[in-house]
Amino acid sequence: MIVALLAPLLLGACGTPAAPESPSTSGTAVAEIKAAQDYNDTDVMFLQMFVHHQRQGLQMTAAAVGRAQDPELRTLAEAVRATEQDELKMIEGWLRGWGKPTEVDTAPNLHADHGGLPGTGPAEIESLTTVADAEFDTAFLSLFLAHQHNAMELANLVKDGGRNADTMAFGERVRASRQGEIQQMLRLMSK
Known part of the structure; x- marks a missing residue:
């Protein structure tokens, strides 16, 4: 059952996106993989917003690894956490490679004009430490579930307006992997 739970994560989008095999990237650490230099403001905005999103996800999955009662949920949280740590290192590396900041202003309506959605709030994340x-x-x-749905919506930003092939491919993997996670979480909720 655990293998079935982890299969979409491990096969679909676990860890970093596959980099083309070449002497320059084969065996390269995740944070050192560079995205192509052809990018636009949408690529940058998506990655910056996704850095913030990933940091929130890492806080939530850390709580689940420590507090989940269901062993399947704990295993899922551990797998998601490992994947999102790798993704975070990679996209921060891309932004640094472009000379762009990895931090983004998280004011609630700052990115609304660009289709950005509000992230999970600090109070909601904090509630995971106090709930019985x-x-x-x-x-x-x-x-x-809501957080991962938001990841899929963020990925649509780059699908619709990005230019960088690596960023757009990452967005595709985000949509596929988060859809798989959502299906697994819905199944766990119905137990």
């Missing part, structure tokens, strides 16, 4: 143990799994799943 017996209610943790449901609280986490409810919050993380």
Whole structure:
């Protein structure tokens, strides 16, 4: 059952996107993989917003690794956490390679004009540390389902307006992997 739970993560989009095999990237650390230099403001905005999004996800999955009551949920959280740590290193490396900041202003409506959605709020994330143990799994799943849906919506930004092939391919992998995670979480909620 755990293999079935992890298969979409491990096969679909776990870890970093596949880099073309070449002498310059083969065996290169995730953070050292560079994205092509052909990019636009949408590529940059997507990656900056996704850095913030990933950091929130890492906070939530850390809570689930420590507090989840269901062993399947704990395993899922561990796998998502590992994947998102790799993704975060990679996209921060891309932004640094372009000479762009990895931090983004997180004012709630700052990116609304560009199709950006509000992220999970600090109070919502903090609630995962105070909810009763017996209610943790449901609280986490409810919050993380919305969070991963938001990741898919963010990925649509680059699909519709990006220029960089690496960023757009990453967006495709985000949509596929988060859809798989959402399906797994819905199944866990219905147990």
